[in-house]
Amino acid sequence: MGRRKVEIKRIQDKNCRQVAFCKRRKGLLKKAKEISVLCDVDVAVVIISNRGRLHEFSSNNSLTEILQRYESHVEAEKENSAEIQHSKYSGFTTMGELLQTTERQLEETNDDGLAVTDLIHLENELQTALIQVRSRKTHLLLESAKGLHEKEKLLQEEKKHLEDNIASIKKNREVNEMSTDFADFPAPHIICGQQRMTLNFL
Amino acid sequence: MGRRKVEIKRIQDKNCRQVAFCKRRKGLLKKAKEISVLCDVDVAVVIISNRGRLHEFSSNNSLTEILQRYESHVEAEKENSAEIQHSKYSGFTTMGELLQTTERQLEETNDDGLAVTDLIHLENELQTALIQVRSRKTHLLLESAKGLHEKEKLLQEEKKHLEDNIASIKKNREVNEMSTDFADFPAPHIICGQQRMTLNFL
DNA sequence: TGGTCTATCTATAATAC
């Protein structure tokens, strides 16, 4: 749909590719919106450009919700998620290599030192920003986990206490049955701490 | 683009809507594929029909990966706008500005384009690696938190159960007392766990 | 980048099978 037909393969010219991307991205998002409205269906579109920029559309305002539905679909279909995950992150081993390569590249372009230095500076700032966001998130999650652990401990203690309580009650009942002569006296007499009145009837 | 113009609003006739859905879905997925190939970008499309059926496209074979990158983007933006912005990005009010500046710097050093392009490529790889590690960690932490929440719920239930248990025992005892003829038998007898010896002297 | 203009190509509404 243009002055001439284009073959569907990576556009060689960088500029043309960028222009095409802008136009078609707009078109794709428009079409996504149209189908979601016309046909009353949930649609989510995520586009990540080469430079890492994000473009998105979702029929709901919550893309996350759609993605959750997607994931439940996938989970239902596939059960070997364990293996998939394992292989997915196998690339980690090359991280060190990647960083080294980056450093080497930076050194090699040292011709006009100023710009490169600026770049390094900017890269560091980006990295710092990422790190800050990351550690903030980790901090919050760890805090939450810690709180939950404490809650768990507390509950475990309460549970133990209650169980002891019941155990002692049972034992008491048995003792009572033994010591009293009322053979037909129904068993369990339970007493709780706050009431030391327990022994008043003596 | 048909025999006549259609207004972009929910198609009333169910049949027409279904037909339109089939056609436009096909079209949308085709367009998504085209832009991903032509412009060499990552694209993910998820469509969930009214009937709950799933249709998808992803440029990679791993939609999950793209979605992870999406989520990292969103999280990064959210947290970024929340707090960090103010404090440490002295020169740059926003992440976007920082990135833009970075890009500008990269363009300005375009003299020997090859190395710069390589640098961009490497930067993207670094970014992707970071994102993967980050979302993996988030995943694990969230899983852990989820597990703890479930544990908590279970313990709460157990606790309630035990409490009910005690309550019913108490009630039983009272009923027992009523049925016996010991009028002078003082009413509430409660016993606390540690003191089961309490009644021994009877 | 981001918008405008056309010629042209493509998607699809209506229709029928």
Next chain:
DNA sequence: TGTATTATAGATAGACC
């Protein structure tokens, strides 16, 4: 539903700003 046809609306390549 899926497929095919056809007339038409819509998208977009190339160009320029």
